[in-house]
Amino acid sequence: MLKWITKPVAGFLFYDFANSAFATTVLAVIFNRYFAEVIAGGTTGTMVNLPWGSVNFPGAAIWNFVVAASMAVVALTSPLVGAMADRAGWRRRLLTIYCIAGVACTCALAPMGRGDLLFASLLFIGANLGFSGGNVFYNSFLPDLGTPQTYGRISGAAWGFGYLGGGLCLVLNLIMLQKPELLGFPAGYFGVGSCVFVAGIWWGLFAIPTMIWLKDKQAPIQHISLWQKTREGWAEVSQTLRHVRRYKHLFRFLIAYLIFNDGIETTIVTASIFGSEVVGLDTKELVGFFILIQGTAFIGSIIFGWLADRIGNKTSLMLSLAIWLGVVVWAYNLGWWIGMKEEYYIIGVITGLVMGGSQSAARSLQALFTPKKHSAEFFGFFSLSGRFANVFGTAIYGTAIVLTGGVKPAILTLGLFFLVGGLLLYFVNEHEGERAATAV
Secondary structure, X not given: OOOOOXXXXXXXXXXXXXXXXHHHHHHHHOHHHHXXXXXXXXXXXXXXXXXXXXXXXXXXXXXXXXXXXXXXXXXXXXXXXXXXXXXXXXXXXXXXXXXXXXXXXXXXXXXXXXXXXXXXXXXXXXXXXXXXXXXXXXXXXXHHOOOOOOHHHHHHHHHHHHHHXXXXXXXXXXXXXXXXXXXXXXXXXXXXXXXXXXXXXXXXXXXXXXXXXXXXXXXXXXXXXXXXXXXXXXXXXXXXXXXXXXXXXXXXXXXXXXXXXXXXXXXHHHHHHHHHHHHOOOHHHHHHHHHHHHHHHXXXXXXXXXXXXXXXXXXXXXXXXXXXXXXXXXHHOOOOOOOHHHHHHHHHHHHHHHHHHHHHHHHHXXXXXXXXXXXXXXXXXXXXXXXXXXXXXXXXXXXXXXXXXXXXXXXXXXXXXXXXXHHHHOOOOHHHHHHHHHOO
């Protein structure tokens, strides 16, 4: 029944388990709120000197702009390094480099506090480059690990294993903050910085099996210089830019993904700030809330992975986007039913079920549309689309916060991403996309 879980597949699963500690502790739950409320000044904000004058930005807006800046760096470098990896067989090597850099920058974020806005922003950009940039190579291994009939379950299992890893790291963070005596330390010994440092160590430690078990395909070109690899990488990018429209349904999917992933990724990196500023949850409550989300996301990833292999990736993805849209509308009207905190927890459960499912179905749909010989290159464009989603999504949401004065009225902008992205996805033909990928 589980014969598809080979050693390379296990290595693939472990990397999601490893780097999800960064996704939860740094991006989604603890550090993002700390950055917005402490380092960037919270609702009082920070005065930023711009060419046309000084402007006061709320902390939540600054957080979104810093995330957008980090995603812009990833977006601009993804196609090049993806093409280089395909041409030189460097996927695992580059994944290792990005992983080590991300872990180092994450650990260096631990002592950051009030007054460290610039340095903390630069370190976060480096850490997020390691996390998101490394995923270019990590995702590109998926077409090598199975068949079109098993992409959904492998991708779903990886997302599920990732949510398990992120959830366990959050449990450890909660014990550190609330019951440090269970670890042999006095009350109040650990703070936000300690949790961030542990997330970095977790990422590096559990990535070791990935670096051992995942194997690159045989490099088509051997013994060439770095300059030649770089030049051929750019040539590969140029060729892909000229011919990507040949894969009509892949091209349509990437446009849809660019838009609906705006909503997903921006929701993930701002949900705890919303919970703090709108609902009034403290750090310990937010950690517990996201542990609940991680548990339901694990279940949702497995369910949607199974569903994608049976009713199709596109249908599963369309279903998840409809639920995402409903969640955004409910969050805007939070408190209409039984109370803000209670409804926020219900929304968290629903979001968890579709969060892993939507991302898993999108990744397996991309794998289905990708010719194997262009896996790293095309997944570089997949990452490029996703990273530009983060650039535009977080920048637009940050601007909406500045214009509306709060995170709650700005949240309706996220609903537009799910609506428009879903409508564009409707015109993608899954069977035609698969046929085009296997015809080359």
